Amino acid sequence: MIARLADGVPRKGLWLLAALLLLLTLFPLFASGYLLAIGFLILYFAYVGQAWNVMMGFAGQLSLGHSLYVGLGAYAAAALYVHFGVSPWIGLGAAIGISMLAGAAIGFLAFRFGVAGVYFAILTIAFAEFARIGFDHFAWVRGSSGLFLPVANYTENDLWNLRGSPVMFYYLMLAMTAGAFVLCHALLRSRMGYYWLAIRESPEAAAALGVNVFRYKMYAVVISAAMTSLSGVVFAFYYNNLFPEQIFHISRSIELILGPIIGGIGTLVGPIVGAFLLTGLAEGLRELMLQLGIDVPGVKQVFYGLCLLLVIMFLPDGVWPPLARKLGLHR
Amino acid sequence: MSRLELRGVSKSFRGLKAVSAASFDVAPGGIHALIGPNGAGKTTIFNVVAGVYAPDAGEVLFDGRAIHGLRPDQVCAAGVGRTFQIVRPFAGLSVLDNVTVGALQAIKDVPAAKKHAAGIIEKLGLSAKRDLPASSLTLPDRKRLEVARALATRPKLLLLDEVMAGLRPTECDQIVAIFRELNRAEGLTILLIEHVMRAVMALAQRIVVLHHGEVIAQGTPDEVVRDPAVLESYLGEETEV
Structure with missing residues (x-):
């Protein structure tokens, strides 16, 4: 199984991946609390970027409302924990189930009635906005006043209830990012992966070759939604507070797609590279400005915009594909 | 009949x-x-x-x-296999991957489908361009690719x-x-x-x-x-x- 997964991957690529994984594993040993928080954020964006990439990068379906699945996952697990003391690992089942249902509903409405391209993207925004407004008035999860998880100073890590130190969350996120990478790699090499790429390139030609376009688009949405909701669960237990106004907000949906766009849509490494570049540089910039005593609100957004502009102008395929060619790793 | x-x-x-x-x-x-x-x-x-x-x-x-x-x-x-008059290659995919998509209709296993696809590519004289993206092909080659993809579905x-x-x-x-x-x-x-x-x-x-x-x-x-x-x-x- 593992041998087959590595089959055809350039040797050099495997070594680089192993080195990166080792580096990220050792990172908490010498990182300060602040650096660790940034490390967590980078991995978080690498993971959601990978999840979003399944839908857009593989199957060619643009979602601009992925905050919906983050939010649904976060609220499902957090509410079960707050109300019933249910472990997030069990809440995860509910989170994934609800997100898959939401994804299936959106996918069904869109694909059954031929809503495609930008119109599909608008539909995904609309559903995220429905959720944002709906959850603002959803009393069981405290509506717009926000849902808070009980917090204490933990001396021990309780992995079962996800209560503990940032280091625990960092390793959890690292495991998820690595898992998502392997999963996407396997998906891309499966029959489904070929069918997704075919649909992305030409749905008509794919159908003529026997691909049930509707079904495989649905799989892409549902798998992407499930993966994304997982990040929502971790998000909720890491930050311990949830506000519909924040978690479902469109800016969150946009933020999570910047990584894969800058790193390289449709590539496996792109979301990871993009997350490192964007989050790493943005936080570095913020720190630098702090040191210099310059306080300009919104500098991160301007930076994101600038990055996007430069990549679209000079590297329309993202940073990774040309970089991979330079490193001799191109498939 | x-x-x-x-x-x-x-x-x-x-x-x-x-x-x-x-x-x-x-x-x-x-x-x-x-x-x-x-x-x-x-x-x-x-x-x-x-x-x-x-x-x-x-x-x-x-x-x-x-x-x-x-x-x-x-x-x-x-x-029934068909080609399109206005060719519709999967432009971003290699010639082999294009034909493999068709082959997967007949053969569910990916490595076996790839092998079948490679055989058809050979038959249509596209072997030299097997690993190139379909977008780099000339029009006659794209037409051949259309045929290869359709044939791969058996x-x-x-x-x-x-x-x-x-x-x-x-x-x-x-x-x-x-x-x-x-x-x-x-x-x-x-x-x-x-x-x-x-x-x-x-x-x-x-x-x-x-x-x-x-x-x-x-x-x-x-x-x-x-x-x-x-x-x-x-x-x-x-x-x-």
């Missing part, structure tokens, strides 16, 4: 009759051609057979089974929509030889739309002539080229074949 049979198939677009009451059949193992001037309804007939459009009236039978109203992927699964009936257009005579002869061989060795039934009369005459055992959406003649190539209605509407009085 015919491999493919059309019975009174009609299809209109906003009142414009693209095909009206067309009936013909294709025998198993036969090579038949569909000819006619531009706008005669040839591609519409292909699209009806392939499941892109449902006919307004009439029936399409494949090995005696009604396939009109099925989706394109279901028609493909039933055993069809019983292959619909070829102007795959010789734009080919040089020698290239045309090469591809004609490939179709002859497939037909002879594997019993593949072929229905082709073609303007290149050189290819039609070399390949087709029977020809169906369409004009304004109606079948105005059908028969052997010799019968059709002497048919006064065909000469008037399509081939012209002076055509020498």
